[in-house]
Amino acid sequence: xxxxxxxxxxxxxxxxxxxxxxxxxxxxxxxxxxxxxxxxxxxxxxxxxxxxxxxxxxxxxxxxxxxxxxxxxxxxxxxxxxxxxxxxxxxxxxxxxxxxxxxxxxxxxxxxxxxxxxxxxxxxxxxxxxxxxxxxxxxxxxxxxxxxxxxxxxxxxxxxxxxxxxxxxxxxxxxxxxxxxxxxxxxxxxxxxxxxxxxxxxxxxxxxxxxxxxxxxxxxxxxxxxxxxxxxxxxxxxxxxxxxxxxxxxxxxxxxxxxxxxxxxxxxxxxxxxxxxxxxxxxxxxxxxxxxxxxxxxxxxxxxxxxxxxxxx
Numbered sequence: 124x125x126x127x128x129x130x131x132x133x134x135x136x137x138x139x140x141x142x143x144x145x146x147x148x149x150x151x152x153x154x155x156x157x158x159x160x161x162x163x164x165x166x167x168x169x170x171x172x173x174x175x176x177x178x179x180x181x182x183x184x185x186x187x188x189x190x191x192x193x194x195x196x197x198x199x200x201x202x203x204x205x206x207x208x209x210x211x212x213x214x215x216x217x218x219x220x221x222x223x224x225x226x227x228x229x230x231x232x233x234x235x236x237x238x239x240x241x242x243x244x245x246x247x248x249x250x251x252x253x254x255x256x257x258x259x260x261x262x263x264x265x266x267x268x269x270x271x272x273x274x275x276x277x278x279x280x281x282x283x284x285x286x287x288x289x290x291x292x293x294x295x296x297x298x299x300x301x302x303x304x305x306x307x308x309x310x311x312x313x314x315x316x317x318x319x320x321x322x323x324x325x326x327x328x329x330x331x332x333x334x335x336x337x338x339x340x341x342x343x344x345x346x347x348x349x350x351x352x353x354x355x356x357x358x359x360x361x362x363x364x365x366x367x368x369x370x371x372x373x374x375x376x377x378x379x380x381x382x383x384x385x386x387x388x389x390x391x392x393x394x395x396x397x398x399x400x401x402x403x404x405x406x407x408x409x410x411x412x413x414x415x416x417x418x419x420x421x422x423x424x425x426x427x428x429x430x431x432x433x434x435x436x
Contacts (some may be wrong), residue, residue: 127182127206128255129390131171132249132280133265134296135185135210136219136235137192138379142417144224162418163199164221166264166294169380169419171205172323172407173387177426179394182206182253186244188216211248229375229414245271246279253262254283257332259394262386266307273307281313290393295319295327295388303327304343312344316393318386321350333358349389349403351382357403368403371411371436380390380419385410387420389428408433 124153143157163172167185174181183205187213196218200207219242221235249272254261261284263277281291291314304311304327311317317340326329328339337348337360347361357371388409392402408429415422423429 127136128180128253128258129174129394130182130184130253130259131167131260131262131264132184133167133263134165135187136165136221137195138419139163139222140363140417141222141223142225143227145226160436161195162197164419166383169383170262170264170387172203173384173389173420173423175204176423177391179391184209184249186213186248188218189214190218192218192220209250209253216243223379225377225417229378231377231379241244242269244269246276249276252289254280256287258284258287258289258338260290260292260390262390266293266295268296268344278309278313278346281310285313290315292313292316292318292390295323297323297326302366314345316347316349317345318349318351320382321352351385356407359399359403366403368398368407370407373411373415375414378414381410383415384413384423385422
């Protein structure tokens with residue numbers, strides 16, 4: 124059986140989605156919301172699910188516990204066609220679980236424990252044999268969430284991916300570990316693309332100027348930089364020039380995972396030989412569809428849906 128074409132590595136969580144949170148009850152009172160549901164979440168999980176829906180052979184690298192939530196993650200992966208050979212199940216570990224409180228307008232905030240399973244991910248949990256010929260892309264989806272993974276595993280994963288001809292990508296979260304770009308100097312030269320949010324990039328580089336942000340990453344060895352700007356779209360600083368795409372205006376139900384779905388769409392575009400401007404636009408379409416239902420990327424159904432959406436625009 125052929126291995127995955129694309130691997131997504133990093134954060135894997137279960138989201139408890141609470142929709143219609145427009146205020147919190149006082150202690151001892153009961154508040155009412157529209158719905159409470161379980162869904163998959165986490166940057167790597169969101170990317171992998173979106174890429175699978177787009178028709179790619181995808182594998183997931185991450186950690187879950189041997190609990191009900193961990194089984195839920197594995198079941199959802201298998202149902203979606205996401206390979207779980209790289210998903211490490213740690214005995215006695217609770218799977219990372221968060222509460223996502225969603226306002227009627229689609230904006231959200233999170234509640235999560237201080238100790239989370241994805242933060243325990245280390246090199247001993249990674250099956251390097253997954254990086255083999257036939258791999259077309261590796262996405263490190265969650266830099267700055269697991270220090271031992273970032274410092275001790277990511278560079279080797281990226282080097283191996285490059286050695287088999289794969290494109291390499293990295294997305295970030297806001298630095299949760301107390302280290303910065305300088306502390307990960309060994310990984311930047313092995314990355315074809317970094318795709319942080321504009322705010323994350325500004326905090327990490329210390330500058331608000333997009334061109335200066337890109338120059339900082341390029342100086343460290345990264346070949347190309349995409350800044351995600353939410354409702355303002357995205358801009359790519361590449362070896363071939365600067366390209367921008369606006370965001371599509373749609374009815375928003377939940378913005379959770381919008382950036383991850385953009386990254387998944389962009390990776391799909393490049394893997395399938397789209398020029399960078401087209402891949403940016405494709406990523407924007409995937410993100411626009413993803414926010415039209417509750418759950419990280421729940422509005423995205425399949426490749427035909429994205430193609431029809433773009434054809435209508």
